[in-house]
Amino acid sequence: MDWPKGFDGLCYGGDYNPEQWPEEVWKEDVELMRRAGVNLVTVGVFSWARLEPSPGVHDLGWLDRVLDLLHAGGIRVDLATPTASPPPWFGLAHPDALTVTADGVRLTHGSRDTYCVSAPPYRDASVRIARTLAERYRDHPALAMWHVHNEYGTACHCDHVAAAFRTWLAGRHGTLDALNDAWTTSFWSQHYSAWEQVMPPRATQYLPNPSQTLDFRRFVSDAMLDHFRAQKAVLRELTLDVPVTTNFVFGDWVPVNQRHWAEEVDLVAIDHYPAADPPQETAFAADLARLWAGGGRGC
Numbered sequence: 001m002d003w004p005k006g007f008d009g010l011c012y013g014g015d016y017n018p019e020q021w022p023e024e025v026w027k028e029d030v031e032l033m034r035r036a037g038v039n040l041v042t043v044g045v046f047s048w049a050r051l052e053p054s055p056g057v058h059d060l061g062w063l064d065r066v067l068d069l070l071h072a073g074g075i076r077v078d079l080a081t082p083t084a085s086p087p088p089w090f091g092l093a094h095p096d097a098l099t100v101t102a103d104g105v106r107l108t109h110g111s112r113d114t115y116c117v118s119a120p121p122y123r124d125a126s127v128r129i130a131r132t133l134a135e136r137y138r139d140h141p142a143l144a145m146w147h148v149h150n151e152y153g154t155a156c157h158c159d160h161v162a163a164a165f166r167t168w169l170a171g172r173h174g175t176l177d178a179l180n181d182a183w184t185t186s187f188w189s190q191h192y193s194a195w196e197q198v199m200p201p202r203a204t205q206y207l208p209n210p211s212q213t214l215d216f217r218r219f220v221s222d223a224m225l226d227h228f229r230a231q232k233a234v235l236r237e238l239t240l241d242v243p244v245t246t247n248f249v250f251g252d253w254v255p256v257n258q259r260h261w262a263e264e265v266d267l268v269a270i271d272h273y274p275a276a277d278p279p280q281e282t283a284f285a286a287d288l289a290r291l292w293a294g295g296g297r298g299c
């Protein structure tokens with residue numbers, strides 16, 4: 001399984017966010033896409049607040065109509081799980097699931113990508129909304145692929161993360177002595193005598209420990225991968241024949257180890273920003289994506 005369901009050749013399209021437009025224009029959207037040769041669109045990336053306007057209350061009728069319209073126009077759907085941006089009500093109900101920066105600032109809603117993959121309420125809610133979508137659209141003829149989340153990249157530094165980081169470190173290093181040795185904590189009086197003293201790399205007075213920072217990036221990648229896997233398991237359970245992927249991004253701000261993640265996605269996908277990035281960087285990212293995909297076809 002390595003290609004969107006229903007395709008054998010080139011897929012052409014992009015993100016389609018019909019919830020940002022009056023419903024009256026949707027028919028015209030589809031007609032224009034059809035004329036442009038579009039045959040696959042990603043839908044629903046940032047739709048959580050529209051799909052679940054209040055806790056446990058779903059409004060999927062508009063998405064039904066979007067998928068039906070696209071199908072009637074011969075356009076298939078890469079259906080997103082909307083977990084990259086939880087609704088405002090979610091953060092108010094679960095403030096511990098909002099991102100905490102390295103400076104200790106707890107962020108709030110009002111932008112996008114404000115979440116903590118180590119917070120149990122967020123992980124549970126992510127699986128629930130993925131299941132809701134899979135149950136609703138598992139047999140929809142337009143469904144070609146699952147697009148889990150969007151551009152994984154928000155690193156949190158909260159107490160949930162601190163606890164999960166320590167567990168991850170114990171798995172990696174075994175003992176606290178081994179961690180002290182690997183992190184060279186004899187330097188600058190950083191030696192740890194109990195696991196509870198070990199923290200994510202929060203703001204500190206001067207240069208942070210580079211080994212701690214490196215391990216944290218590895219941990220963040222693995223924590224996000226666990227979040228992806230939890231959704232993938234639900235989607236696979238309900239739609240066995242529909243590929244599941246997420247969109248990688250290129251850049252040193254991205255805490256995801258794409259090479260490792262590539263083993264977990266059914267096909268490798270990557271976002272390019274050619275209007276913003278130098279052409280050589282876009283080409284390099286495309287080459288990397290091909291590598292992550294094992295040198296085969298990409299999307």
Ligand SMILES: [Zn+2]
Nearest residue numbers: 116156158161
């Ligand atoms: Zn957190």
